[in-house]
Amino acid sequence: MNATQTLLLDLGEAAMMQRGFDGFSYADIARDAGIRKASIHYHFPTKQDLGLAVLNRYSHNLLDRLAEIRQSTRTGGQALATLIEMYRRGACNGGLLCLCAALSGDAHAIDENMRSALKRINDLVVQSLEDILIIGRKDRSISVGGEPKAEATSILATLQGAQLLARAADDVGAFDEATAMLRTRIFRA
Amino acid sequence: MNATQTLLLDLGEAAMMQRGFDGFSYADIARDAGIRKASIHYHFPTKQDLGLAVLNRYSHNLLDRLAEIRQSTRTGGQALATLIEMYRRGACNGGLLCLCAALSGDAHAIDENMRSALKRINDLVVQSLEDILIIGRKDRSISVGGEPKAEATSILATLQGAQLLARAADDVGAFDEATAMLRTRIFRA
C-alpha cells in the first residue's frame, strides 16, 4: 500500500462520504490526485475494487478507533459521548455522511462484496455500542432501559439519521437536536 | 395533471426511493412507462423538473396522510405507532427509503429548489411528530421525557436511520430492532 494508493483511498473515501458511490467518477479523483484516469485502473482495476478497498481500510480504522475509545474513557457514558462526537464531526465537515449511511443509500450500485462489508461494519458498530451500553449500565453512567442490543441498534440508526437530517438542513444544529435526547441519557460524562 | 404525468410521477418517485436521484435515468422510467425518453422531456423538460414535481406531490400526500392519521387515531400513542408502521412499510417493500432519506444521500445531485422542498418536508414531519408527542404526553399514551421538538427530531432521525440499516442488512428485522425502543415508549396503543 504505497503513497499513491493511500491517496486514492483517501480521495475515494471522501468522495463516497460526500456524494455516494455512484456520485463520483474515476475522472473526479484522477483530477484531485493529479494523475490520469487510466492510472487509477492500474491500482484499482474496477471501481468496485476501489470501493471495497476503501471499505476494508475503513473497517480496520473504525475497529482501532472503537478500541481506543473504550481504552481512553473511564465510563460507558464517556465512551458513548465520544462516539456521538465522532459522528458529529462528519455532519460538521460540510455534511459528510459516515460511509455506512452513504453506501446504504447507494445499495443498488454496489456489488455483493461491498454489501457484505457494509453489513459487517454496521454489525461491528452495533456490537461495540452494545458493549458500551452494558458498561454504562453497570457503572451507572448511561440510562439503559431495554435490551442492550436493541438500544445499540436504535442509537446507530439515530446517529446515521441525524447525519441525514443535518445534511438535508445544511446545518449541524439538526444533528445536535436529533441527538439531544441521546445525550440526556448520559450521566457523569 | 393527466394520466401519463401521474404515471411518470409514480415511476419517478419509486425510482428515487429505490435508487436515489442520480441512480435512475429517463431511459429507465421511459421503459417502465412504455413511452419514449423524449416524451418524458415533453412533460418534464429537465430531470430536476420531474424531481421537484415528485417532491411537491409527495409533500401534499404526506400532509394529507399526517392529517388523516391524527383524525383516525384516538391517542398520541396510536398516531405514533401508525407513523412508525408507515416508515416500516418502506423498509418492507424491498428496502425502499422514504424520499427524504433517499434525497439527503443525493443532496449533491439536486438543485436549490429540490433542496428547499426537502427541508420543508423534513420540517413538516418534525412538526407533526411534535404535535403527536404533545398530545401523547397529555393523554399519557407516550412517554415524553424532554423537549417535544428535540424528541420529534430524534424520532425522525431514528426512523430514517432504521430504514438505512434495514436496507444495508437487506432485512426488515433491522428496522424493527432499531425502532423497538421507540415502541416501548408507547402505552395503551
Next chain:
DNA sequence: GTTTGTCAACCTACTAGAAGGTAGTCAAAT
C-alpha cells in the same frame, strides 16, 4: 358538412459529454 388551423402528446433521430474500462507504450527504479 367539409375544410382548415391549432394543439397536445407522442415519435424518430440526433447531439455532446461523461461514464467505466482496455490496449499498448514508455521511463525509471530494482
Next chain:
DNA sequence: ATTTGACTACCTTCTAGTAGGTTGACAAAC
C-alpha cells in the same frame, strides 16, 4: 531484465437534453 507506475489514445455504453416530424382530436371558418 523485469517490475512498477505512469502515460496516451481509444472503446462502448449511457447520460440529459434537443430538433423536428407525425398523429389524432377538437373547434372555428367556409
